[in-house]
Amino acid sequence: MSTKAAEKTILLKDTGADFWGRAQAWGSRFDYCMIFNGNEIPYPMGAFPKMIMAGNKRGVEFSQGTAFTSLKSDRDLNKTWLCGYFGYDLKNEIERLQSMHDDFTKFPDMCFFEPEHILIFEDSTVRLISDTSAETLLQNISSTALNNPPNKSGTARLIRSVKRETYLKNVEHIREHILNGDMYEMNYCIDFGLSDVNLNPFELYQSLLRQSPTPFSCFGRFKDHYLICASPERFLRKNGDVLLSQPIKGTARRKEDPEADSQVRQELYNSEKERAENMMIVDLVRNDLSKSAITGSVKVPELFGIYSFRHLHQMISSVTADLRPDTHIADVIMNAFPMGSMTGAPKVKVMELIEQYESAKRGIYSGAAGFFTPEGDFDLNVVIRSLAYNSQMNRLSFSVGSAITYDSNPEQEYEECLLKARAILDVLSECGIQMPDLTK
Structure with a gap:
Protein backbone atom coordinates (compact mmCIF):
# COMPACT_ATOMS: atom_id res chain seq x y z
CA MET A 1 0.00 0.00 0.00
CA SER A 2 1.38 3.41 -0.96
CA THR A 3 2.20 5.91 1.77
CA LYS A 4 0.86 9.44 1.79
CA ALA A 5 3.22 11.99 0.22
CA ALA A 6 4.06 15.34 1.78
CA GLU A 7 2.04 18.41 0.75
CA LYS A 8 2.99 22.06 0.55
CA THR A 9 1.17 25.08 -0.90
CA ILE A 10 3.24 27.76 -2.65
CA LEU A 11 2.19 31.22 -3.83
CA LEU A 12 2.57 31.41 -7.61
CA LYS A 13 4.13 34.86 -7.33
CA ASP A 14 7.05 33.17 -5.56
CA THR A 15 7.68 30.53 -8.23
CA GLY A 16 9.35 32.57 -10.98
CA ALA A 17 8.44 33.41 -14.56
CA ASP A 18 5.96 31.20 -16.46
CA PHE A 19 5.90 28.50 -13.83
CA TRP A 20 2.89 26.76 -15.42
CA GLY A 21 4.67 26.53 -18.78
CA ARG A 22 7.91 25.28 -17.25
CA ALA A 23 6.05 22.80 -15.04
CA GLN A 24 4.30 21.30 -18.07
CA ALA A 25 7.59 20.98 -19.95
CA TRP A 26 9.21 19.44 -16.85
CA GLY A 27 6.38 16.93 -16.38
CA SER A 28 6.30 15.91 -20.04
CA ARG A 29 9.89 14.58 -19.77
CA PHE A 30 8.95 11.82 -17.33
CA ASP A 31 8.20 8.39 -18.82
CA TYR A 32 4.74 8.65 -17.27
CA CYS A 33 2.93 11.96 -17.05
CA MET A 34 -0.51 13.50 -17.35
CA ILE A 35 -1.29 17.21 -17.71
CA PHE A 36 -4.88 18.38 -17.25
CA ASN A 37 -6.08 21.80 -18.35
CA GLY A 38 -9.57 23.29 -18.47
CA ASN A 39 -8.13 26.34 -20.24
CA GLU A 40 -10.18 28.62 -17.95
CA ILE A 41 -13.25 27.93 -20.09
CA PRO A 42 -16.60 28.48 -18.33
CA TYR A 43 -18.35 25.12 -18.35
CA PRO A 44 -21.53 23.88 -16.64
CA MET A 45 -20.48 22.39 -13.26
CA GLY A 46 -16.79 23.05 -13.95
CA ALA A 47 -14.07 21.85 -16.29
CA PHE A 48 -10.86 19.90 -15.62
CA PRO A 49 -8.63 21.40 -12.93
CA LYS A 50 -5.20 22.73 -13.87
CA MET A 51 -3.02 19.87 -12.74
CA ILE A 52 0.23 18.01 -13.53
CA MET A 53 0.93 14.42 -12.50
CA ALA A 54 4.46 13.17 -13.22
CA GLY A 55 6.47 10.04 -12.51
CA ASN A 56 5.24 6.51 -11.89
CA LYS A 57 5.23 5.13 -8.34
CA ARG A 58 3.29 2.09 -9.51
CA GLY A 59 0.86 1.10 -12.22
CA VAL A 60 -2.42 -0.81 -12.10
CA GLU A 61 -1.54 -4.26 -13.43
CA PHE A 62 -4.16 -6.10 -15.45
CA SER A 63 -4.37 -8.96 -17.93
CA GLN A 64 -6.78 -9.45 -20.82
CA GLY A 65 -10.33 -9.24 -19.52
CA THR A 66 -9.48 -8.02 -16.00
CA ALA A 67 -9.15 -4.24 -16.32
CA PHE A 68 -12.19 -3.28 -14.24
CA THR A 69 -11.65 -5.98 -11.60
CA SER A 70 -8.00 -4.91 -11.33
CA LEU A 71 -9.06 -1.29 -10.88
CA LYS A 72 -11.56 -2.33 -8.22
CA SER A 73 -8.88 -4.22 -6.26
CA ASP A 74 -6.47 -1.30 -6.56
CA ARG A 75 -9.01 1.25 -5.29
CA ASP A 76 -9.84 -1.01 -2.32
CA LEU A 77 -6.17 -1.33 -1.37
CA ASN A 78 -4.75 2.10 -2.29
CA LYS A 79 -6.41 5.36 -1.28
CA THR A 80 -4.12 7.41 -3.53
CA TRP A 81 -4.13 9.64 -6.57
CA LEU A 82 -4.32 7.73 -9.84
CA CYS A 83 -4.38 8.96 -13.44
CA GLY A 84 -4.59 7.39 -16.90
CA TYR A 85 -7.15 6.18 -19.43
CA PHE A 86 -9.68 3.52 -20.39
CA GLY A 87 -9.61 2.44 -24.05
CA TYR A 88 -12.85 2.02 -26.00
CA ASP A 89 -12.27 -1.71 -26.58
CA LEU A 90 -12.80 -2.45 -22.89
CA LYS A 91 -16.39 -2.75 -24.10
CA ASN A 92 -15.45 -6.39 -24.79
CA GLU A 93 -15.02 -6.91 -21.02
CA ILE A 94 -18.45 -5.51 -20.32
CA GLU A 95 -20.46 -7.11 -23.14
CA ARG A 96 -20.00 -10.14 -25.39
CA LEU A 97 -18.34 -8.13 -28.13
CA GLN A 98 -15.09 -8.25 -30.08
CA SER A 99 -12.67 -5.95 -31.90
CA MET A 100 -11.20 -7.56 -35.00
CA HIS A 101 -9.68 -4.55 -36.79
CA ASP A 102 -6.04 -3.53 -36.65
CA ASP A 103 -4.99 -1.17 -33.86
CA PHE A 104 -2.74 1.28 -35.69
CA THR A 105 -0.98 2.77 -32.65
CA LYS A 106 -1.37 -0.25 -30.35
CA PHE A 107 -2.27 1.45 -27.09
CA PRO A 108 -2.93 -0.93 -24.18
CA ASP A 109 -6.63 -1.23 -23.35
CA MET A 110 -6.03 0.55 -20.03
CA CYS A 111 -3.20 2.36 -18.30
CA PHE A 112 -3.39 3.97 -14.85
CA PHE A 113 -0.51 4.94 -12.60
CA GLU A 114 0.07 6.54 -9.22
CA PRO A 115 2.15 9.69 -9.81
CA GLU A 116 5.32 10.53 -7.89
CA HIS A 117 4.69 14.27 -8.11
CA ILE A 118 1.39 16.18 -8.26
CA LEU A 119 0.99 19.91 -8.88
CA ILE A 120 -2.49 21.37 -8.45
CA PHE A 121 -2.89 24.99 -9.57
CA GLU A 122 -5.60 26.88 -7.69
CA ASP A 123 -6.04 30.62 -8.34
CA SER A 124 -2.86 32.24 -6.97
CA THR A 125 -1.29 29.09 -5.49
CA VAL A 126 0.14 25.73 -6.51
CA ARG A 127 -0.22 22.73 -4.21
CA LEU A 128 2.73 20.31 -4.36
CA ILE A 129 2.23 16.66 -3.36
CA SER A 130 5.47 14.69 -3.49
CA ASP A 131 8.05 12.75 -1.49
CA THR A 132 10.62 15.11 -3.00
CA SER A 133 11.08 18.37 -1.11
CA ALA A 134 9.20 21.41 -2.38
CA GLU A 135 12.47 23.33 -2.71
CA THR A 136 14.00 20.66 -4.96
CA LEU A 137 10.85 20.43 -7.11
CA LEU A 138 10.68 24.21 -7.54
CA GLN A 139 14.36 24.36 -8.49
CA ASN A 140 14.03 21.54 -11.04
CA ILE A 141 10.94 23.09 -12.61
CA SER A 142 12.31 26.65 -12.70
CA SER A 143 15.45 25.45 -14.49
CA THR A 144 13.46 23.60 -17.20
CA ALA A 145 13.89 25.15 -20.65
CA LEU A 146 10.79 26.23 -22.57
CA ASN A 147 12.23 26.15 -26.09
CA ASN A 148 10.81 22.99 -27.64
CA PRO A 149 12.01 22.27 -31.18
CA PRO A 150 9.26 22.84 -33.78
CA ASN A 151 7.67 19.77 -35.31
CA LYS A 152 8.75 19.03 -38.88
CA SER A 153 7.70 15.82 -40.54
CA GLY A 154 9.60 15.81 -43.81
CA THR A 155 7.53 14.17 -46.56
CA ALA A 156 5.04 12.26 -44.37
CA ARG A 157 1.52 12.02 -45.76
CA LEU A 158 -1.74 11.57 -43.86
CA ILE A 159 -3.81 8.56 -44.96
CA ARG A 160 -7.56 8.11 -44.59
CA SER A 161 -8.98 4.64 -44.02
CA VAL A 162 -12.33 5.62 -45.59
CA LYS A 163 -12.74 7.88 -48.59
CA ARG A 164 -15.67 10.22 -48.98
CA GLU A 165 -17.62 8.01 -51.42
CA THR A 166 -17.35 4.99 -49.10
CA TYR A 167 -18.34 7.12 -46.12
CA LEU A 168 -21.50 8.34 -47.89
CA LYS A 169 -22.47 4.77 -48.84
CA ASN A 170 -21.94 3.56 -45.29
CA VAL A 171 -24.15 6.32 -43.90
CA GLU A 172 -26.92 5.16 -46.25
CA HIS A 173 -26.46 1.57 -45.02
CA ILE A 174 -26.66 2.79 -41.41
CA ARG A 175 -29.88 4.66 -42.21
CA GLU A 176 -31.29 1.39 -43.58
CA HIS A 177 -30.50 -0.30 -40.27
CA ILE A 178 -32.42 2.45 -38.49
CA LEU A 179 -35.36 2.09 -40.88
CA ASN A 180 -35.36 -1.68 -40.23
CA GLY A 181 -35.54 -1.08 -36.48
CA ASP A 182 -32.04 -2.35 -35.62
CA MET A 183 -31.18 0.89 -33.78
CA TYR A 184 -32.10 4.55 -33.36
CA GLU A 185 -28.75 6.32 -33.68
CA MET A 186 -25.12 5.39 -34.34
CA ASN A 187 -21.90 7.34 -33.91
CA TYR A 188 -19.98 6.47 -37.07
CA CYS A 189 -16.29 7.41 -37.14
CA ILE A 190 -13.54 7.62 -39.73
CA ASP A 191 -9.86 7.42 -38.87
CA PHE A 192 -6.66 8.96 -40.19
CA GLY A 193 -3.15 7.52 -39.86
CA LEU A 194 0.43 8.64 -40.29
CA SER A 195 3.46 6.32 -40.48
CA ASP A 196 7.23 6.91 -40.30
CA VAL A 197 6.85 10.23 -38.53
CA ASN A 198 9.06 11.47 -35.70
CA LEU A 199 7.30 14.25 -33.79
CA ASN A 200 7.61 16.03 -30.45
CA PRO A 201 4.32 15.03 -28.77
CA PHE A 202 4.39 17.76 -26.12
CA GLU A 203 4.93 20.48 -28.71
CA LEU A 204 2.09 18.94 -30.74
CA TYR A 205 -0.13 19.20 -27.67
CA GLN A 206 0.79 22.85 -27.16
CA SER A 207 0.03 23.57 -30.83
CA GLU A 233 -16.70 16.54 -23.40
CA ARG A 234 -17.01 15.04 -19.92
CA PHE A 235 -17.80 11.34 -19.68
CA LEU A 236 -18.36 10.95 -15.97
CA ARG A 237 -17.48 12.64 -12.69
CA LYS A 238 -17.99 11.52 -9.11
CA ASN A 239 -17.90 14.30 -6.52
CA GLY A 240 -18.88 12.99 -3.11
CA ASP A 241 -22.06 10.99 -3.68
CA VAL A 242 -23.07 12.87 -6.85
CA LEU A 243 -22.47 11.49 -10.35
CA LEU A 244 -22.40 13.79 -13.38
CA SER A 245 -22.33 12.96 -17.09
CA GLN A 246 -22.46 15.58 -19.86
CA PRO A 247 -23.11 14.13 -23.32
CA ILE A 248 -22.50 16.28 -26.40
CA LYS A 249 -24.70 15.79 -29.43
CA GLY A 250 -25.29 18.65 -31.85
CA THR A 251 -22.64 20.64 -33.71
CA ALA A 252 -22.62 23.82 -35.82
CA ARG A 253 -19.76 25.70 -37.47
CA ARG A 254 -19.11 29.16 -36.03
CA LYS A 255 -19.21 32.33 -38.16
CA GLU A 256 -16.78 35.24 -37.98
CA ASP A 257 -19.55 37.83 -38.04
CA PRO A 258 -21.05 38.07 -34.51
CA GLU A 259 -24.62 38.51 -35.74
CA ALA A 260 -24.38 35.55 -38.11
CA ASP A 261 -22.69 33.50 -35.38
CA SER A 262 -25.52 34.28 -32.97
CA GLN A 263 -28.02 33.12 -35.60
CA VAL A 264 -26.14 29.83 -36.09
CA ARG A 265 -26.22 29.30 -32.34
CA GLN A 266 -29.98 29.87 -32.23
CA GLU A 267 -30.55 27.58 -35.22
CA LEU A 268 -28.62 24.82 -33.44
CA TYR A 269 -30.74 25.24 -30.33
CA ASN A 270 -33.98 25.07 -32.35
CA SER A 271 -32.91 22.19 -34.64
CA GLU A 272 -35.35 19.29 -34.28
CA LYS A 273 -32.76 16.87 -35.66
CA GLU A 274 -30.02 17.92 -33.23
CA ARG A 275 -32.44 17.90 -30.29
CA ALA A 276 -33.59 14.40 -31.22
CA GLU A 277 -29.98 13.16 -31.37
CA ASN A 278 -29.18 14.76 -28.03
CA MET A 279 -32.35 13.48 -26.36
CA MET A 280 -31.65 9.88 -27.44
CA ILE A 281 -28.23 9.98 -25.81
CA VAL A 282 -29.54 11.73 -22.70
CA ASP A 283 -32.04 8.87 -22.28
CA LEU A 284 -29.25 6.34 -22.74
CA VAL A 285 -27.04 8.11 -20.16
CA ARG A 286 -29.94 8.31 -17.70
CA ASN A 287 -30.35 4.55 -18.04
CA ASP A 288 -26.58 3.97 -17.60
CA LEU A 289 -26.43 6.09 -14.44
CA SER A 290 -29.58 4.50 -13.00
CA LYS A 291 -27.63 1.22 -12.66
CA SER A 292 -25.46 2.91 -10.01
CA ALA A 293 -27.94 5.39 -8.55
CA ILE A 294 -30.42 5.64 -5.72
CA THR A 295 -33.86 5.00 -7.20
CA GLY A 296 -35.49 8.21 -8.41
CA SER A 297 -32.33 10.32 -8.09
CA VAL A 298 -31.41 10.59 -11.81
CA LYS A 299 -32.08 14.14 -13.00
CA VAL A 300 -31.37 16.33 -16.04
CA PRO A 301 -30.49 19.79 -14.66
CA GLU A 302 -29.72 21.13 -18.14
CA LEU A 303 -31.10 19.91 -21.47
CA PHE A 304 -29.93 21.22 -24.88
CA GLY A 305 -27.46 23.78 -23.51
CA ILE A 306 -25.52 25.55 -26.29
CA TYR A 307 -21.84 26.21 -25.59
CA SER A 308 -19.34 27.87 -27.91
CA PHE A 309 -15.77 26.81 -28.64
CA ARG A 310 -13.27 28.34 -31.01
CA HIS A 311 -14.45 26.63 -34.21
CA LEU A 312 -17.93 25.40 -33.35
CA HIS A 313 -21.01 25.51 -31.18
CA GLN A 314 -22.04 22.32 -29.33
CA MET A 315 -25.27 21.13 -27.75
CA ILE A 316 -24.53 19.79 -24.26
CA SER A 317 -26.86 18.25 -21.69
CA SER A 318 -26.07 17.45 -18.05
CA VAL A 319 -27.32 14.33 -16.24
CA THR A 320 -26.83 13.83 -12.49
CA ALA A 321 -27.54 11.01 -10.05
CA ASP A 322 -27.00 10.19 -6.38
CA LEU A 323 -24.65 7.23 -5.96
CA ARG A 324 -26.08 4.13 -4.32
CA PRO A 325 -23.93 3.43 -1.23
CA ASP A 326 -23.26 -0.22 -2.13
CA THR A 327 -21.93 0.54 -5.64
CA HIS A 328 -18.17 0.43 -6.16
CA ILE A 329 -16.67 3.29 -8.20
CA ALA A 330 -15.19 0.78 -10.69
CA ASP A 331 -18.71 -0.55 -11.25
CA VAL A 332 -20.03 3.00 -11.69
CA ILE A 333 -17.63 3.49 -14.60
CA MET A 334 -18.26 0.04 -16.05
CA ASN A 335 -22.04 0.57 -15.90
CA ALA A 336 -21.75 3.68 -18.11
CA PHE A 337 -18.80 2.73 -20.34
CA PRO A 338 -18.25 3.57 -23.14
CA MET A 339 -19.89 6.98 -23.33
CA GLY A 340 -23.27 6.81 -25.07
CA SER A 341 -22.47 9.83 -27.26
CA MET A 342 -19.68 7.76 -28.87
CA THR A 343 -21.83 4.70 -29.51
CA GLY A 344 -25.50 5.44 -30.06
CA ALA A 345 -28.60 3.55 -29.01
CA PRO A 346 -29.28 0.80 -28.16
CA LYS A 347 -25.66 0.59 -27.07
CA VAL A 348 -24.81 -3.11 -27.53
CA LYS A 349 -26.36 -3.45 -30.99
CA VAL A 350 -24.75 -0.23 -32.13
CA MET A 351 -21.32 -1.36 -30.95
CA GLU A 352 -21.75 -4.52 -33.04
CA LEU A 353 -22.54 -2.39 -36.10
CA ILE A 354 -19.63 -0.03 -35.37
CA GLU A 355 -17.35 -3.07 -35.70
CA GLN A 356 -19.04 -3.88 -39.01
CA TYR A 357 -18.83 -0.45 -40.64
CA GLU A 358 -15.69 1.12 -39.23
CA SER A 359 -12.35 -0.01 -40.59
CA ALA A 360 -9.96 0.43 -37.63
CA LYS A 361 -9.89 -0.48 -33.96
CA ARG A 362 -10.81 2.63 -31.97
CA GLY A 363 -8.26 1.95 -29.23
CA ILE A 364 -7.90 4.94 -26.93
CA TYR A 365 -10.21 7.03 -29.13
CA SER A 366 -13.73 7.40 -27.65
CA GLY A 367 -12.47 5.92 -24.41
CA ALA A 368 -11.97 8.10 -21.34
CA ALA A 369 -8.98 9.78 -19.67
CA GLY A 370 -8.77 11.40 -16.26
CA PHE A 371 -7.89 10.90 -12.61
CA PHE A 372 -8.97 9.47 -9.26
CA THR A 373 -8.48 11.21 -5.91
CA PRO A 374 -7.54 9.60 -2.58
CA GLU A 375 -11.08 10.35 -1.35
CA GLY A 376 -12.59 8.10 -4.05
CA ASP A 377 -13.76 10.83 -6.43
CA PHE A 378 -12.88 10.91 -10.12
CA ASP A 379 -13.27 12.98 -13.28
CA LEU A 380 -13.06 11.46 -16.77
CA ASN A 381 -13.34 13.06 -20.20
CA VAL A 382 -14.32 11.52 -23.53
CA VAL A 383 -11.23 10.97 -25.70
CA ILE A 384 -12.23 12.89 -28.83
CA ARG A 385 -10.52 15.64 -30.86
CA SER A 386 -7.37 13.75 -29.95
CA LEU A 387 -4.16 12.36 -31.42
CA ALA A 388 -2.66 9.02 -30.40
CA TYR A 389 1.10 8.69 -31.00
CA ASN A 390 3.36 5.65 -30.64
CA SER A 391 6.95 6.94 -30.57
CA GLN A 392 8.45 3.45 -30.82
CA MET A 393 6.52 2.65 -34.01
CA ASN A 394 6.58 6.28 -35.25
CA ARG A 395 2.84 6.05 -35.87
CA LEU A 396 0.15 8.64 -35.24
CA SER A 397 -3.62 8.40 -35.62
CA PHE A 398 -6.82 10.29 -34.94
CA SER A 399 -10.51 9.77 -35.61
CA VAL A 400 -13.61 11.90 -35.98
CA GLY A 401 -17.27 10.97 -36.13
CA SER A 402 -20.87 12.11 -36.02
CA ALA A 403 -24.22 10.75 -34.92
CA ILE A 404 -26.22 9.13 -37.71
CA THR A 405 -30.00 9.11 -37.41
CA TYR A 406 -32.58 8.34 -40.09
CA ASP A 407 -32.87 12.09 -40.78
CA SER A 408 -29.13 12.41 -41.41
CA ASN A 409 -27.87 13.85 -44.69
CA PRO A 410 -24.71 11.89 -45.62
CA GLU A 411 -23.00 14.94 -47.15
CA GLN A 412 -23.70 17.08 -44.08
CA GLU A 413 -22.44 14.33 -41.76
CA TYR A 414 -19.20 14.14 -43.73
CA GLU A 415 -18.81 17.91 -43.47
CA GLU A 416 -19.40 17.70 -39.70
CA CYS A 417 -16.57 15.16 -39.43
CA LEU A 418 -14.21 17.52 -41.28
CA LEU A 419 -15.31 20.41 -39.05
CA LYS A 420 -14.41 18.39 -35.94
CA ALA A 421 -11.06 17.47 -37.50
CA ARG A 422 -10.21 21.04 -38.46
CA ALA A 423 -7.97 21.94 -35.51
CA ILE A 424 -6.00 18.68 -35.77
CA LEU A 425 -5.61 19.01 -39.54
CA ASP A 426 -4.36 22.58 -39.13
CA VAL A 427 -1.79 21.51 -36.54
CA LEU A 428 -0.52 18.66 -38.72
CA SER A 429 -0.36 20.96 -41.75
CA GLU A 430 1.85 23.33 -39.74
CA CYS A 431 4.23 20.40 -39.24
CA GLY A 432 4.53 20.00 -43.01
CA ILE A 433 2.46 16.83 -43.22
CA GLN A 434 0.84 16.37 -46.61
CA MET A 435 -2.95 16.23 -46.53
CA PRO A 436 -5.19 13.94 -48.61
CA ASP A 437 -7.83 15.52 -50.84
CA LEU A 438 -10.75 15.33 -48.41
CA THR A 439 -13.28 16.33 -51.06
CA LYS A 440 -12.88 12.91 -52.70
Missing part, protein backbone atom coordinates in the same frame (compact mmCIF):
# COMPACT_ATOMS: atom_id res chain seq x y z
CA LEU A 208 -3.34 21.82 -30.60
CA LEU A 209 -4.34 23.84 -27.53
CA ARG A 210 -3.40 27.07 -29.32
CA GLN A 211 -5.71 26.02 -32.16
CA SER A 212 -8.45 24.56 -29.99
CA PRO A 213 -8.50 25.31 -26.23
CA THR A 214 -11.10 23.05 -24.62
CA PRO A 215 -12.43 22.36 -21.09
CA PHE A 216 -11.23 18.75 -20.87
CA SER A 217 -7.86 18.84 -22.58
CA CYS A 218 -5.02 16.63 -21.40
CA PHE A 219 -1.58 15.42 -22.37
CA GLY A 220 -0.68 11.86 -21.43
CA ARG A 221 2.62 10.06 -21.69
CA PHE A 222 2.65 6.35 -20.97
CA LYS A 223 6.24 5.48 -21.83
CA ASP A 224 6.14 5.17 -25.66
CA HIS A 225 2.44 6.00 -26.00
CA TYR A 226 1.22 9.61 -26.02
CA LEU A 227 -2.30 11.03 -25.81
CA ILE A 228 -2.67 14.56 -27.21
CA CYS A 229 -6.22 15.50 -26.33
CA ALA A 230 -8.38 18.60 -26.85
CA SER A 231 -11.66 17.14 -25.65
CA PRO A 232 -14.73 19.34 -25.07
